[in-house]
Amino acid sequence: MSEAGLQAARQKMIDAGVSTPAIEVFTRFYHLLESGETGVIREDTIEPLLDPPMLADVDITDAEAREAIGKTVIIKLNGGLGTSMGLDKAKTLLPVRDGMNFLDLIVQQVLAARERYDARLPLLLMNSFRTDEDTLAHLARYPELPVEDLPLSFVQNQEPKLRADDLTPVEWPADPSLEWCPPGHGDLYPALEGSGVLDALLEAGFRYACVSNGDNLGAAPNATIAGWFARSGAPYAAELCRRTVNDKKGGHLAIRKADGQLILRDTAQTAPEEMDYFTDEHRHPFFHTNNLWFDLQNLRDTLVERNSVLGLPLIRNEKTVDPTDSSSTPVIQVESAMGAAIEVFEGATAICVGRDRFLPVKTTNELLLLRSDVYNLTDEGKLVACTDTSPEISLDSRYYKTVQKFAERIPQAPSLRKATSFRVEGDYTFGTGVVVKGDVTLPDAGEASTVEDGTRLEG
Numbered sequence: 347m348s349e350a351g352l353q354a355a356r357q358k359m360i361d362a363g364v365s366t367p368a369i370e371v372f373t374r375f376y377h378l379l380e381s382g383e384t385g386v387i388r389e390d391t392i393e394p395l396l397d398p399p400m401l402a403d404v405d406i407t408d409a410e411a412r413e414a415i416g417k418t419v420i421i422k423l424n425g426g427l428g429t430s431m432g433l434d435k436a437k438t439l440l441p442v443r444d445g446m447n448f449l450d451l452i453v454q455q456v457l458a459a460r461e462r463y464d465a466r467l468p469l470l471l472m473n474s475f476r477t478d479e480d481t482l483a484h485l486a487r488y489p490e491l492p493v494e495d496l497p498l499s500f501v502q503n504q505e506p507k508l509r510a511d512d513l514t515p516v517e518w519p520a521d522p523s524l525e526w527c528p529p530g531h532g533d534l535y536p537a538l539e540g541s542g543v544l545d546a547l548l549e550a551g552f553r554y555a556c557v558s559n560g561d562n563l564g565a566a567p568n569a570t571i572a573g574w575f576a577r578s579g580a581p582y583a584a585e586l587c588r589r590t591v592n593d594k595k596g597g598h599l600a601i602r603k604a605d606g607q608l609i610l611r612d613t614a615q616t617a618p619e620e621m622d623y624f625t626d627e628h629r630h631p632f633f634h635t636n637n638l639w640f641d642l643q644n645l646r647d648t649l650v651e652r653n654s655v656l657g658l659p660l661i662r663n664e665k666t667v668d669p670t671d672s673s674s675t676p677v678i679q680v681e682s683a684m685g686a687a688i689e690v691f692e693g694a695t696a697i698c699v700g701r702d703r704f705l706p707v708k709t710t711n712e713l714l715l716l717r718s719d720v721y722n723l724t725d726e727g728k729l730v731a732c733t734d735t736s737p738e739i740s741l742d743s744r745y746y747k748t749v750q751k752f753a754e755r756i757p758q759a760p761s762l763r764k765a766t767s768f769r770v771e772g773d774y775t776f777g778t779g780v781v782v783k784g785d786v787t788l789p790d791a792g793e794a795s796t797v798e799d800g801t802r803l804e805g
């Protein structure tokens with residue numbers, strides 16, 4: 347039955363024009379799924395990673411840094427739609443500061459680094475079929491951005507969602523587009539290869555890639571890390587940050603007991619009853635930022651040697667075919683994380699960087715912080731924190747979860763520089779010039795209320 351399922355899925359991908367590397371990667375995952383593999387990494391099979399090298403200890407000459415950044419390409423993951431914030435287009439099109447969105451700030455960072463280091467430094471976006479058009483339309487306002495003949499984007503693959511009961515490709519005539527899903531950001535490697543971009547970069551003389559999430563404005567081009575990576579000779583490196591009590595989401599690296607291999611464990615690979623270990627910042631003190639470096643030549647050699655299949659661990663994602671309808675057909679989406687490549691490159695390493703390299707926007711809580719005076723925007727497009735610790739923000743998800751509701755109620759961010767925590771419970775609309783100091787909670791008044799212009803909230 348499932349052999350027929352695999353053939354049907356492969357045929358569906360061939361008919362849709364999906365590239366051969368992506369079909370081969372999918373096929374391997376399909377076999378793993380069939381064999382009962384869940385992808386879960388148990389706590390008793392790993393040791394915590396406790397002593398990664400520190401960026402602060404790195405001593406690189408200016409010449410080394412310049413040489414390495416001169417051979418680097420910046421890649422941003424931009425396939426996601428920001429659905430958790432109610433968006434139906436690329437999250438990077440969302441305005442962040444002074445009328446500029448994530449893309450504008452990313453471009454500003456890249457152009458500034460080009461000038462500072464006299465580097466070619468191409469910017470490449472990994473888009474999905476949903477984000478490519480809008481993103482490229484926006485980038486058209488930067489005619490100076492393209493480098494030589496390199497494209498500004500490549501589009502990631504799509505794969506069939508599989509029926510949970512018999513692993514055949516699901517059929518959903520009501521909306522056939524829902525029969526497909528993106529294979530997660532582990533698709534970066536087959537997408538780079540299948541699109542021809544990997545070869546184009548090597549031909550143009552580039553050697554290193556720095557990849558990061560499009561919604562992480564902290565991951566600006568960094569010549570010191572490029573220099574460290576080049577000097578290390580490692581095929582691959584992950585940037586980590588020291589964890590705080592608020593860092594509950596995202597993955598962490600660990601050492602596999604069986605063979606001493608450094609591996610990534612993401613949330614989706616953790617059993618629900620072991621989430622307490624996963625989120626314990628004392629047990630696993632560093633988290634994985636998803637800022638990665640790899641050697642393009644080594645990647646290409648490895649892909650050729652392994653017939654396009656890197657062999658990343660499987661992430662088995664159980665959903666329903668229509669994510670908005672929990673009674674629709676249950677499906678399995680086979681996915682992988684790009685950071686899991688740490689276990690497939692021999693000699694892969696990691697480095698602990700400053701918190702300034704990790705400024706993700708997953709929720710409107712984080713968007714509020716970036717829009718506030720906690721951060722200064724430099725003319726190189728970087729957001730620099732002007733406080734030692736950021737206030738903890740918690741906006742009532744009933745009224746602020748989607749960007750639309752959030753923007754209606756908080757058109758201008760209050761001053762949060764002197765705040766330690768800011769909780770909003772209930773439906774408040776904020777005027778201009780509001781200042782928050784100390785620990786402030788606005789309790790649910792049971793009705794829509796207004797915080798008048800210039801109000802000082804002190805706790």
Ligand code: UPG
Nearest residue numbers: 423424425426528530531559560561596597634635636683
């Ligand atoms: N994305 C794609 N294509 C996909 C899936 C995601 O481009 O098929 C993009 C998405 O737009 C976003 C980025 O990938 O910019 C990251 O995705 P997201 O879902 O926000 O993060 P997670 O996959 O949950 O976690 C990643 C790493 C994890 C790390 C965390 C840091 O897997 O190890 O701790 O990022 O934010």
